[in-house]
Amino acid sequence: MLFLLRWRRRLLLSLAPLLLAQSAAALPRYAAHYGQKCLLCHDDPSGGGRRSAYASQYLVPSELALRTPADAAAIDPQLNERIAIGVDLRTLYRYHPDAARKSADNLFQMQGDLYVQLQVDARVSLHLEQSLSGAGEVYGLAFLLPAGGYLKAGRFAPAFGWRFADHTQVVRERAGFAPPADLDVGVEVGLLPSGAGLSLGIFNGAGGQLRDSDNRPALALRGEWRRELAALKLGLGASLYREEEAAAGRERRLGGPFACVALGPLTWLGECDWERRERAEGGPQTALLASQELCWTLRRGCALRALFDFHDPDASAQSGSERRFAIGAELLATPFVGVSTLMSWWDAQPGPAVGATDYEAFSLILHLLY
Template sequence: MNKLFQAFCILFIIGLISESYSIPRFALRMGGKCIDCHVNPSGGALRNTGGWKFGKNNLAMMSSNNENFKMSNMIGENISYGLDLRGQFLVRTSDSTTQSDFQRMAASVYTGLDLSEEISLLVRYDFIQRVYEGYAVARILPNDGYIKGGTFSPNFGIKMDDHTAYTRAGDFGLLFATGGRQGLIFTPDYVESGVEAGIFISEFAFLTASVGNPRRELFATDPSYTASLQLTPSIGENVNLMLGGSFSNFKDKNFTTGGYNNVNMYAGFLGFGVSGISLLGEYVTAKDYVVAESVTTALMVEASYRIIKGLEFVARYDRFDPSDKLTKDELSRIILGFEIFPYSFIEIRPQYRIQMENPDVTNNSVVIQTHIYY
């Protein structure tokens, strides 16, 4: 543990001598919405022109502003493109060993096509996760509301770009995964084929509802249903708030009986942003998810502080209780780290992860993630 702590201190010093882009923390801090930077109205994936320019010019310590080198995320006037490349270096310790390894995480490419002012198409393919998304967005409802149809990730809770949060997918089989579930269903490859409707009730109220099939098999189960309401009011010119809730009903495979559990999942979330500080929190309950006739809970609290342009400190607390009927099965941890943007479209995330459920067990870890986006 001492060696890991020393290594993290070195990373901290490097960071100090060298605005974070994270959904939805940045939008909260600036008082914006997901649609301000993304083609997808509920956030994530392909960046629109405003989001691309912001990522190029406003996030990094040094930006590529050479007038003789022209850059754009557009082909012509109605075709856009983008990418996200992620990899990471992992170090984990146990009572007897220290192990390290490299992981390829994501290699997503995006293409967007505007067929008219009201209708857009978006396609994503991840060559590592082998995930396909493709859908049309028709902005034909009142007040810029839309209907989306195709294959996409449903809008539930806070869409963290770090899927290891227990409110998303947890460790997903990495680091100290025990073989049992250590997070919710929202893995990097989770998509549904269906329809979503979104309505902007007012300038600060956004409601979505979707129905879809998360499986390749047809007629295996009833479809999944998801709904979310997000409010983003502001107090004065500098204080921004976010609060809301989500609901999902889906059929989850029961490997003991061979059938499917009917899972009802509820989330409540809130956030606070002012100047260079933001605070996010989310609490999720799921009935009949891990153990039948029991309740699973997940909690995430994240605080961030912008030190200088291109350098941000982030601390997060995660907790996961697979079943309220079992004892000593809870997982909890604290994650301390930095998000460093040394140059346009490049992000480096060093993190130190402290497992808390059993202090007598040596199982902390270091994660250094690199992210290239466009």
């Protein structure tokens, strides 16, 4: 009975924002829900970064926010005909019920990004992101290729799988794509024909560093296909990331499928990756990483989320594994203010490769955006 009371209290905590008023972050589920590419709402073809004029002036205030403000027509991120801006500020509070983890209960400024876009002409633009760390994405984007194709060069996140905003999901964090290690210097070429997308990028493989220290490049390949069957929206794709590691003759390969299904208020996204690393002793090691998210939009601006993550550092041996179950709520009270909560339960199966123990964590995020 005590367990049920504690569980009910934490469930209510995770849904608390619904009693107040969804955060329009770089969420791939919006692309899945509308059956569209990320480019519809973001400057970056891979998603993330500054929201497009369509998103900031129409989609967010008219469809995603709880209500449309009376002065919605005044929303204008354009400073002039060439320069546009955007902002993302996220403040996180984490709470751990377990006494052993109380030292991790704190407030954390997880994001503070200012985006500036310079539209050089109809097909070429320059993008600058100033972040809390002082080093964000900086790249040029030129739509000069057929089939909606583009050339992108600078420092940015390689296109791989779903670019979940929650970087604690294992396909981001355990795969090495959690900020700031997700940024790399490179060149990417992409094609965006109707209902599909394909990108190929060559990077330093420096893992968030400004300079390459080992002269061993990395390769990122991502393909995606989308279709609509009546009210059902489907998406299926696969990614591959390969890099040579510091030790001569050793490499890291990461890849796997990702998919999405949307029907009415329900949207599901899933990704499964295998990571193969060469080891100095004992031969190669293959890890399994999987993340799933199910979102139920209760009404405009209000949504519930359920997450599942799984990580096995060595799928060929009994070396331990860990799972996460999570539920939460998101609300976008206005086009500029979002609140989200998440209650997570981590279940660890200890082994030689997993030293973690079971624990619970509650998070509350305030998101200010423009």
